[in-house]
Amino acid sequence: MATESNSEEEKYDEVDRISDLPDSLLCHILSFLQTKQTVATTTLSTRWKPVWTMVPSLDFQDTVERQQNQGDNHGNNDLNMMFTQFVCSVLALREPVPLKKFRLLLNPHYVIDPTHLHTWISYAIGHHVEEIHLFRVRTRTQPLELPPSLFSCKSLKTLMVHGEIIVNCASSIHLPNLLCLGLLRIKYTDEESFHRLLTGSPNLLKLIVWRYQQDKDPRFRLELNAPSLKHLLLWDRNCHGYLLHNVTNIIQANMFNLCEHGNYCHCILKLLRVLPNVQSLTLRYNKVLNFLSTFSLPMFNNLTSLQLKVKCCKWQILLNLLQSAHNLETLTLNKMDIEGPHESCWIEPLQVPKCLESRLQSFYFVRFSFLDHELELVKYILKNAQVLKTMGIHNGVSNWEEEFLIRWEMLDFPRGSLTCQLEFLTVYSISLSYYMIEWLPILIISCFK
Amino acid sequence: MANGENQNPNPNPIEATPGAAARTITLKTADGEIFEVEEAVAMEFGTVKSFFEDDAVSATKPMPLPNVSGSALSRVITYCRRSLEIRSMIPPATSEDATAAEAVQGEGDLEAEKAAKQERKEFEAEFLKDESNEDVKELILAANYLNIKELLDFLCRSVALRIQNKSVEYARKFFGIEGDYTPEEEAQIRQEYAWAFEGVDED
Numbered sequence: 001m002a003t004e005s006n007s008e009e010e011k012y013d014e015v016d017r018i019s020d021l022p023d024s025l026l027c028h029i030l031s032f033l034q035t036k037q038t039v040a041t042t043t044l045s046t047r048w049k050p051v052w053t054m055v056p057s058l059d060f061q062d063t064v065e066r067q068q069n070q071g072d073n074h075g076n077n078d079l080n081m082m083f084t085q086f087v088c089s090v091l092a093l094r095e096p097v098p099l100k101k102f103r104l105l106l107n108p109h110y111v112i113d114p115t116h117l118h119t120w121i122s123y124a125i126g127h128h129v130e131e132i133h134l135f136r137v138r139t140r141t142q143p144l145e146l147p148p149s150l151f152s153c154k155s156l157k158t159l160m161v162h163g164e165i166i167v168n169c170a171s172s173i174h175l176p177n178l179l180c181l182g183l184l185r186i187k188y189t190d191e192e193s194f195h196r197l198l199t200g201s202p203n204l205l206k207l208i209v210w211r212y213q214q215d216k217d218p219r220f221r222l223e224l225n226a227p228s229l230k231h232l233l234l235w236d237r238n239c240h241g242y243l244l245h246n247v248t249n250i251i252q253a254n255m256f257n258l259c260e261h262g263n264y265c266h267c268i269l270k271l272l273r274v275l276p277n278v279q280s281l282t283l284r285y286n287k288v289l290n291f292l293s294t295f296s297l298p299m300f301n302n303l304t305s306l307q308l309k310v311k312c313c314k315w316q317i318l319l320n321l322l323q324s325a326h327n328l329e330t331l332t333l334n335k336m337d338i339e340g341p342h343e344s345c346w347i348e349p350l351q352v353p354k355c356l357e358s359r360l361q362s363f364y365f366v367r368f369s370f371l372d373h374e375l376e377l378v379k380y381i382l383k384n385a386q387v388l389k390t391m392g393i394h395n396g397v398s399n400w401e402e403e404f405l406i407r408w409e410m411l412d413f414p415r416g417s418l419t420c421q422l423e424f425l426t427v428y429s430i431s432l433s434y435y436m437i438e439w440l441p442i443l444i445i446s447c448f449k
Numbered sequence: 450m451a452n453g454e455n456q457n458p459n460p461n462p463i464e465a466t467p468g469a470a471a472r473t474i475t476l477k478t479a480d481g482e483i484f485e486v487e488e489a490v491a492m493e494f495g496t497v498k499s500f501f502e503d504d505a506v507s508a509t510k511p512m513p514l515p516n517v518s519g520s521a522l523s524r525v526i527t528y529c530r531r532s533l534e535i536r537s538m539i540p541p542a543t544s545e546d547a548t549a550a551e552a553v554q555g556e557g558d559l560e561a562e563k564a565a566k567q568e569r570k571e572f573e574a575e576f577l578k579d580e581s582n583e584d585v586k587e588l589i590l591a592a593n594y595l596n597i598k599e600l601l602d603f604l605c606r607s608v609a610l611r612i613q614n615k616s617v618e619y620a621r622k623f624f625g626i627e628g629d630y631t632p633e634e635e636a637q638i639r640q641e642y643a644w645a646f647e648g649v650d651e652d
Binding site: 015018020021025028029030031032033036037039040042043044045048062063065066068079082083085086089113227323 | 475531582583586588589592593601602605606608610611612614617621624625626627628629630635638639641642643645646647648
């Protein structure tokens, strides 16, 4: 038993115990580190020299900072070449053991050679890879076509691609084990490509489609016929671009910014109508969604968790949703900003929504800015939610005096639920998911690790 | 020969079937300690599970575990018990759901899964708080021998986290590894895999 010196160093070993572990266990430990670091372990000692070659996953993340100013392009090119050289060496020197995961997180300054990407992906496929993640693929001229062998990889369970890639599924696709598919800011040659990709993935459970179409891009509809699908995330400015059918098994749906055009209420309603069994729903939109006039929402009998990510004063739809979701347990109103014009979007309903009476347990209000109608909503929910356990109010303004006064006021609001706890969160401590353009690759990585 | 029932902080053994008395399985460690473990927990050990599946052996005969010490087994049992509890917070999935759930984890957890994740995070942070590297190594070997995937992943991940983003020198010091390369050999390796050493903080 090694004697521990002082408290700061108590975790440091004086006797090497870890090197006693067999190769397989050392590999298992290293499999949780990036390849950059696993290769570096080769210098720990001669015992460690071959360990990295047997690690069953490859995770290349090029986060080495490049110089921003144009004058130092030389340095950037050197780093780019070093990275390419590294990946090639690793693939060449690695033992021929199966590869469970292959991840490439490229530097924004790195332009990939299509030949290299093809070689690297083919290596992964040839080693029975189960997960492939490609982020920030940038090409010199045209978007890159993925190798056809990728689309008949029997071992593939997860495929996440992001960057200047074009999906061209001319021939038949056969991905029998694909469970998770992420198509982030990529392009499609035509409607058929997307359709074939989905048809060729009959067991798909989770789909993320993030389309960022510029005006010059051809507009076509992506048809989604996926009876196996359970989780769906759509992020697109053009909701006309989707045709969903046979998706009644979806239990979790996130729709972000669908529609910036005229008749978007109708579009979103059409999408919501094909998701009757959804249990968890997140809607994020920039404009006013107002269903009070013509349309009515379908009943969401299985909806237990709802998050609305909206601009200030634009959450009229909240009441409709409360009235359609009798079994709602968790509600989050997440404001994106506190900008005006500040006009009321809350009207007290004539009848208390059923979910408030018997189901709602948690309510979170993010970026509460002490507007009158916001206070009204808080008051209403506190008064009528009979089984509410937690209400979390997150402060969106920094007027401490006002906040203090209103906090005191809120504590006196009549509460329908005796067990309700009121929390004031001044730190954004709720981990809500929201995808920002620059953060997307990092967030996705942490979600699919 | 030490003969004592395993005392652990959790007073509620998990019942194999509701209403029935919990069936226990007896395990005997390398240092002769006897442990009576609820069947549900013992079946988390792949080694134990296949032992009792392959052989129609009576569950009362103590199963020998020659590669595991009493102290390690005690910690392992604590972990598996708590892990089972946390898993029971999530509605049961069919077998195909369970394997698929691995690939689909993360973003988009339903409420029950989020709560379970939080509990697991807190429990795991507490579990390894006071363990020395030697203890962790013993646990890794035990989890590997007993074939408990979840525990093994957790332990290995924890060790990896201790040296994540740190330099080679730090890792050597942390694990007490004696470097035995000549300076020339080491310099050559560093040049060969130049990018691996680029931009790393000398900690």
